[in-house]
Amino acid sequence: MNPKLLVSILFFCGAAFAQQSADIQFKSTEVVPGLYMIEGVGGFAGGNLGLLTGDDGVILIDDSLPPLSDKMQAAIAKVTGKKVDFVINTHVHGDHTGGNPAMAKAGATIVAHDNIRKRLAANKDFDKTGLPVVTFSDQVTFHLNDKTAHVIHMQNAHTDGDAIIHFKEADVIHTGDLLFNGMFPFIDLNSGGSVNGYIAAQEKILALCGPDTKIIAGHGPMASKADMKANLDVLKDGKKLVGAMIEQGKSEEDVVAANPLAKYHDKYNWQFISTERMTRTLFKSLSK
Numbered sequence: 001m002n003p004k005l006l007v008s009i010l011f012f013c014g015a016a017f018a019q020q021s022a023d024i025q026f027k028s029t030e031v032v033p034g035l036y037m038i039e040g041v042g043g044f045a046g047g048n049l050g051l052l053t054g055d056d057g058v059i060l061i062d063d064s065l066p067p068l069s070d071k072m073q074a075a076i077a078k079v080t081g082k083k084v085d086f087v088i089n090t091h092v093h094g095d096h097t098g099g100n101p102a103m104a105k106a107g108a109t110i111v112a113h114d115n116i117r118k119r120l121a122a123n124k125d126f127d128k129t130g131l132p133v134v135t136f137s138d139q140v141t142f143h144l145n146d147k148t149a150h151v152i153h154m155q156n157a158h159t160d161g162d163a164i165i166h167f168k169e170a171d172v173i174h175t176g177d178l179l180f181n182g183m184f185p186f187i188d189l190n191s192g193g194s195v196n197g198y199i200a201a202q203e204k205i206l207a208l209c210g211p212d213t214k215i216i217a218g219h220g221p222m223a224s225k226a227d228m229k230a231n232l233d234v235l236k237d238g239k240k241l242v243g244a245m246i247e248q249g250k251s252e253e254d255v256v257a258a259n260p261l262a263k264y265h266d267k268y269n270w271q272f273i274s275t276e277r278m279t280r281t282l283f284k285s286l287s288k
C-alpha cells in the first residue's frame, strides 16, 4: 500500500475521526414519501444513507462507521419508529459497511454483492457478526411498501462489488460511491475499481434517469440528472486528456507535472481526492 493511500485511510478511520465524531449529527431529508436520505453533518460520517420505510418494513442502504452506530440508529428510529429489516451495502468500504455488526445485532438482514462478503470475510479487522447473510452476483429486487428497489451490480467501477439501488416507481436512485457529487471521484484501483468501469457505470445510471429523477450520491449533496451528467463529463474529459498523454509516451510524473485537470481544480479538488491524486488514478488505471 502506498503511504499516501494509508494517510487517506487514516483520515477516514483514525484517531482524528474519533475526536470529531462527538460533533456529528445525522440529518434526515424526505426525498419522496417513505424514502429518506440521511447524512452526517458536523464532520465526516461516512457515505449518505438511504432509508425506505412503511407498513411492510424498513430497508437501510449503507450504515456509516462503527463509532456512529448508536447515533445513526437513533436517527433511523426517529424516522421509522421500528426496526430495520434489511441493510443493503453499496460496496465494501468501511464508511458504508462499518455499522453492519450493530445493525445485524439489532435484527437486520445484511444483503450485499458476493465480492463484498468475500472482502469483509478476509479483513481481519472486520467484526464477522456483520457479514452479509444474503449475497447476489448480478441483481436482486425488493418489493416493499408499494415500491420496488432494484439492486443492480456494476462491474469494476468504484470497487469490484458495487451496486446501485433503483427505486423505479419512486424515481429515486442511490448510487453508492458511483457518484461523488461535485467532487473528483475515488476510484479504488486496489479493490478492483477502474476508470473505464466507473465511466460505464455512470453511463448506465444516467440511462436510468428521467428528467425528475432524484439521486442520492455516495458523498455530497442530493443530485439531479444534470449533476450526474456533469460529474460524468469531467471524468470522460479527464480520461481523454490523460489518455492522450499516455499515448504520447508520457510518464506518470510528466502527466502530473503537466496538470491536465487544472481547469477542474477549483470545483472538484477536495481533501481526500486532490487533483494530483485524480490525475495519478487516471494514469494508473488507463495504463493497464
Ligand SMILES: [Zn+2]
Binding pocket: 091, 093, 096, 158, 177, 186
Ligand atoms: Zn467508497
